[in-house]
Amino acid sequence: AQKVTQAQTEISVVEKEDVTLDCVYETRDTTYYLFWYKQPPSGELVFLIRRNSFDEQNEISGRYSWNFQKSTSSFNFTITASQVVDSAVYFCALYSGNTPLVFGKGTRLSVIA
Amino acid sequence: GAGVSQSPSNKVTEKGKDVELRCDPISGHTALYWYRQSLGQGLEFLIYFQGNSAPDKSGLPSDRFSAERTGGSVSTLTIQRTQQEDSAVYLCASSFPAVNTGELFFGEGSRLTVL
Numbered sequence: 001a002q003k004v005t006q007a008q009t010e011i012s013v014v015e016k017e018d019v020t021l022d023c024v025y026e027t028r029d030t031t032y033y034l035f036w037y038k039q040p041p042s043g044e045l046v047f048l049i050r051r052n053s054f055d056e057q058n059e060i061s062g063r064y065s066w067n068f069q070k071s072t073s074s075f076n077f078t079i080t081a082s083q084v085v086d087s088a089v090y091f092c093a094l095y096s097g098n099t100p101l102v103f104g105k106g107t108r109l110s111v112i113a
Numbered sequence: 114g115a116g117v118s119q120s121p122s123n124k125v126t127e128k129g130k131d132v133e134l135r136c137d138p139i140s141g142h143t144a145l146y147w148y149r150q151s152l153g154q155g156l157e158f159l160i161y162f163q164g165n166s167a168p169d170k171s172g173l174p175s176d177r178f179s180a181e182r183t184g185g186s187v188s189t190l191t192i193q194r195t196q197q198e199d200s201a202v203y204l205c206a207s208s209f210p211a212v213n214t215g216e217l218f219f220g221e222g223s224r225l226t227v228l
Contacts (some may be wrong), residue, residue: 006155043202044116045219091156100146100169101217102156105155 001026006104013082014112021077021107023092023093029053032096034068034075039089039106051075082111115139119205125226126195134190134223138207145188146208146217147180151201159203162188177197195227 001024015017025034036048049059050067059066063080079086089106118137126132127197138145147159158172162182175197182188192199202224206217 004155037219042221042222045204045206045217047218050216061114100158100161100172102158103148103156 001103002094002096002099004092004104006090006092006107008107009105010108010110012110012112016081017083018078018080019082019109019111021079021090021092021109022069023075023077023104025073025075025092025094027094027096028069029096032094033092035095035101036075037071037091037093037103039091041088045091048077057079063106079109082109084111117207117218119203119220119223121223122221123224125228127228128197129194130160131191131193132194132195132225134203134225136188136190136205136206136207138186138205139218142209142218143185144208145182146206147188147190148204148206149174149201150204150222151192156204159190165183185199186190192225195225197227200225200227 005024007022023047032053034051038048039045049066056068056070058088065078067076085109089108092104093101095101117139120135124132143164145162148156149159150156160167160173160180161169163180164185177193180190203224204219204222206219208217
């Protein structure tokens, strides 16, 4: 069965601090994709990143970076120098082609000025 | 349209009434998904359409829930005899035919409150 666990329900940080959002996944498929989505207060989920299971190279995009480790089945997301606009609920998700996108329960990030 | 459009954005109804939620996907997207987001919960998959057919209805929580899609475009999610536990935000998403990338484009959701 596909499963995504985001153990952190809520995180609060002060602006300019770095923060890491954890994501652990379970799947028996060898080919799969991992995602992060951001849900700002407006409610619309916004796609942030997609990684496939064969590419463990970490990725950096501006203040965002992602650490994919198959050995620990984790796909963690780090925001460097957080800003108030980063406040949102962040969802990690898993797709293997056999089932629809499976989401974790999300982590609510609050960045305080 | 430019994005996935959902209506109504907010719906308050009395227990036992039927409701219809509408989703208008991005033009050209053949795959359409319905998810439910309850307070404090993640996104719960409900149903998926490829064109007008629904190969995966496994997430529908009960027979009070149904969905259809006509013309490969607009979809309607119907909840009959609503219950208080149906209160949630219902999110619709669409994607390109190459669904194997898994990237979905979401609407802003329809918030349903059952009194």
